[in-house]
Amino acid sequence: MKMCTVVTGVVVWAVVGWPQGIVAESVWMPSVQQQFSDTTYGCLICHAEKRRTFTMGIHAEHGMRCHDCHGGDPSSFERGPAHSGRFLGDPDKLETVQLCSSCHADANQMRQYGLPAGQLAEFRTSRHGRLLLERGDQNAPTCTDCHDAHTILPREDARSNVYPTSIPATCAKCHDDAAMMEEYGIAVDQFRQYRESAHGKAVFERANLAAPTCTGCHGSHAALPPGVSEIVNVCERCHVLVGRAFRQGPHDRATRDGALPGCMGCHSNHGTEGVPPEGIASLCANCHAPDSRARLVGVEFEEQIVRARQDLAAAEYALEEMAQAGRQVSDERFRYRTALTSYREMGQVHHSLDMGRLEDLGRQVRSDTELIRATAEAEAEGRWERKLILLPIWFLALSGIVFAWFRLRELER
């Protein structure tokens, strides 16, 4: 509303002020509004409603105007001549790709903005691009379906459709449409799964913009699901230490032989989640026979990790108890952090299935947490012993009261 009034006011002011020679330079005004208050720009006579959406975008900020994309003659005030010449009224999907890439595929033009120029090349390799460019499939998205036609915002802008927290909803516009996806045999529950996943929670609940959205794994312009052989590489880009451990273990060989779908052997794709410690052994049973050696190793793994977690929980409780009693616990807290680091390392190392290292780390967790618990126990015992002071207190008090009582009775008889 406010902006509307401002723009109207500026238009009125410009109409009145122009003949008198009062020009806009003398007064501060946002450059974009100044530019669009120009009454000599013919497009606005009919398409006034597009002005507002367009001026919010990054293109208007850099001085682009309607005719830069749509062509025609903006100096004419009538429909016929205005829509003449090189004119592109309402570009279809394919024309949109051509139109955008006429600038955005040109590295010479993009350099000044620090933008990559490879989007078109990437788009050609994507499933979206192949459907649109090769088959002319009208369901496939074109540039404007994700970036909007007029309000095109940089991806750093939180209002943008391609801001990290908005990307899942942008993709879901089509990928949640069961009727449309049926044609391509694609499931439609990715968005629901993602929102429940560790990644989704990081993005939506903790606003962790470093966590991957759809494009983090699938790519944006080159969108494609990673192949089986690529999964480990994709996950490893963020989970570096887990990936390193995985590559030292037998599951990596199985993946390379094509027997195991990499990380997805144990974790799911859109609903990515950590496997809870007590679920490890049953997960192994999905592939390994119940009495096989591998299965027994899984049980041992589970025991180690569950035990370490219990140790940590007990240490945390002991810490809390000591802090509440007023003890300075910075040493113990530091020790707890050390134990926690070892525990987290267990979570990485066990991907290599190296039992020896896992046991070492488990021992470290145990020794650190045991020390905290022992300290807390000694403290609690000391606090209990303090209560014994009540014995002499009440002995003295009762003797005093009894003495006073008998003495009084004697006196008042």
Next chain:
Amino acid sequence: MIKKWLPQFWEDLRTSADAGLLGVARFVGLLYGPIDRNLRIDEAWRKALRYRLAEHVGWRHALGGITYLLLMVLVVTGVLLAFYYRPSVDEAYPSIQHIVSEVSFGWLIRDLHLWCANLIVIVALAHMARVFFEAAYKPPREMNWIVGLALLGVALAFGATGYLLPWDQWAYWTVTEVLDAVALIPLFGGLLADAIKGDVIASGATLSRFFALHVIVLPWITLALVSYHFTLIRRRGLAPPMTVDDGGRKWWLSGVGVGEQPHGGRPFFPNHLLRSFGVAVLTLAVALTLAVLFPRPVGEPANPYVLPNELVSTWAPVDVSLALIRFTGIWGLALFSLLGVGLILLPVFDRRPERGLRQRPVAVALGTVFFVGFLAAWLAGRQIRSVPPSERPQPEVVGEQAEQLQELPLPDLGPTPPVPNPEDSGRRR
């Protein structure tokens, strides 16, 4: 040598010392009644011990004495705590940890201080109730009722300022809550809250103010008021038993017995002193037991940026307000406070000589509601673990910025993703 020197010293002392010095002993409750300053100090002492109290002085009159005993315990433990406590944002919390875990018997001193602060409010109110129901506040003793109320106010101020000193999350956020509530008082509330805080939030400035009030300003006010309270008791005397008409005499002298009632009443020494001793020992034992068995936990260090998960209140008036707000709403608290103010103003209006309970049903009914209500609310409030308010205004986008944001149709990130209409799924225009 010593055998000769000691009696000489004693002789010098008793001939030179002023009998008025016995006022000190009287101030702490070891003597009673007027001190004859014409006598030598030892004779004045012996004479004072021979005084008798009025016959009707009973156990119920001990409540005032218990309040005073608790005050003395608070002074002693407070001084001991001040040896170790450091009133600054950086050091307050660690110094409490130090007191509780490293100083010998620091934990006992601290919890004794805390429990006496609780008990003093309860016992002072019980004392007030006794005075109220016995109509001892009626002329000529109305001034002492006012002074007593001022002392209650001072006790509450002591508790309120002491509450912040541990500088942990519970202390910090309870004080913040209370100051926010103070700021809501019309007209002067905001100014008052700012003056108390000395900063835009409760901070180091607030801590310094509260400490100075707690250990410098309030103790002197207390000393003055307590002295005046005792003087008035001696001047106006204790109220006579309710069955006796108070109208005829100007006042009932309490510390008498010398001339007027040579054999009536109860001897101060040793009878009354023995009773005081018994009560004092019992009070101390109860306070110590509570302190040993129910220590105040040390919360997390105060952090203005993080709300605690729950607030644990540790002081009777906070418990009472909590319970009243929880069970009767904010208007219940306001009404209850109004009732309290009504009781304060009672002596101004209620000046008739009737003293029997049946002759003043309204006052008795109001008093019962207040005192019983306070006790019930205290016991209920101790069970409440309040959650700090989530309605605290969070920083949000306001004004022009918000309007601009609303102008763009943003994709909805709510519980369900926007399911596009198949007709416009291809094109947006």
